[in-house]
Amino acid sequence: MIGRQLSRWTMAWFASALAFLVASLCAAVAGAGGPGHWSGGAALAVVHLFALGWLCQMMLGSLIQFTPVLCARPVAVPGLALPALLLTGGGTAMLAAGFLSLDGWAPGQGLLALAPVVLAVAFAMTGAMLAPTLVGTRGLGGAEGRMVALALVALGGLWATGAAMGWALGGYDLLPVALFEALPLHILLGAGGFLTLAAFGVSYKLFAMFLLAPEGNGALRQAVFGTASLALGLTLGLTGLALAGRGSIPLSLLAAFADAAAVALYLAEIRRLWRSRHRPKTEVNMRWSCAALGFLGLSAALLPPAILWGGRWAEAAAFAALAGWLSTLTLAQMVKIVSFLTWIQVFAPRIGRCPVPLVSDLVDARATGRWLGLWVAGAAGGTLALAAAQASGFQLAALAMLAAALGLVREAWAIRRLRHLDPARRPGRLPPLVLPAPPQGPDHDHTRSARA
């Protein structure tokens, strides 16, 4: 059956994540958070709308879609995709409301205690879908699957540090958590751990597919995995110390250097992939992914000073990672994935029977490139504004990123509605914008022709 390995809820995961992205940027433009002001309730809410609502939801939705591609086997328990989505979105909203209660917003009281429980169930459901798919030679035997598995371990650490801090902030002293030591580890496990490691794993496969470059499990990929495992192991060890109320700067520095080394090795591997590509003219998603890779290098270089000196160094490093590296990569590849899945939904049954457009025909590459360029400019401006402690500059950067995000949302809508295709080439019925199409019987697929 066509699309047997396709997740039916990917568009819904993406739509939910985009809604959180727009909401977080609107709040940032309005002044929630800014240089030196990240500890208030509104600022914490905005950070989590962005990091958890936008980035984590996009990554979880993408992993449910692409882990079967990495492992060449369907996802386990696909029926959990919708409840996991609803609980992730609901848990994020509850967490944001809980943070607002720190500023005196009464309706959010108590939610800091409840939100981690809801998110735990959501993450467990996602793990139940992905872990069985990853087990086996096609999963853990490959560099991509191993990296995604490592990312899921980091997700566990991310949740544990976040839950401990959330409960401590909410007045529930379940652990003697040292908030000052736990916060950088929480950021490291999220941005550098779960999100970056998952992006590494998925990009190995997708970059090779989009560039027509040879895949492999060579020495560089093994070195990336080994170094990333060391960095994650150190970070999780430090997390254990922090949750017990202790910290260790030398060990933190060691973890930061291991992280930076893993990034350097990964960038060398992607450079090898890029140079060995058989597709001479790259598409817009890959061109702008190069900007994301530049931000990855920048954030890794900022990591040791961020651990040592904190303050504006740490803010700039975290922003470069979240907005520059992870968001630019996600937005650029989102356009590609939306067009790819839309093509499959609309044109798959016609291939071999009549002329069909290419996936790239569904995208306005110039408009996409302009919006991604604006996003990158905003992310660079925001990083600089944080490093220079310029609040108004940060708000201006957030405004540019909001405009870019809205432009890319419009582009995603245009792709789903086939707006860039000549009307004569559009079918009469289009798939739903966000929700999955009703299940099709075997007649939807090609049937063997019984021509005379």
Added chain:
Amino acid sequence: MADDPRTAVLAALRQVMDPEAGQDLVSMGLVYDVAVRDGRASVIMTTTTRGCPLSEMLRMGAEAAVLAVPGVTEADVALTWDPPWTPDRIEARAF
């Protein structure tokens, strides 16, 4: 059917595009073997990666295209990933 049925089947497969790469199946080196005997066409093909979501769609598309060749009454298109596809199989003139 054309004088050389195998050539006709290959020509039909050149009309089936890999929608992502923008090249046809033969130019992409995705067709491993073609045999035609007594109107029965057998094709062995692959995809660029084993977990490719387009795998079954491309197989069915190839099957439909082969069945449209005059003289072909039966088509059997099978997928294999042994040996796995590599970009070195792309025809030099493809891009």
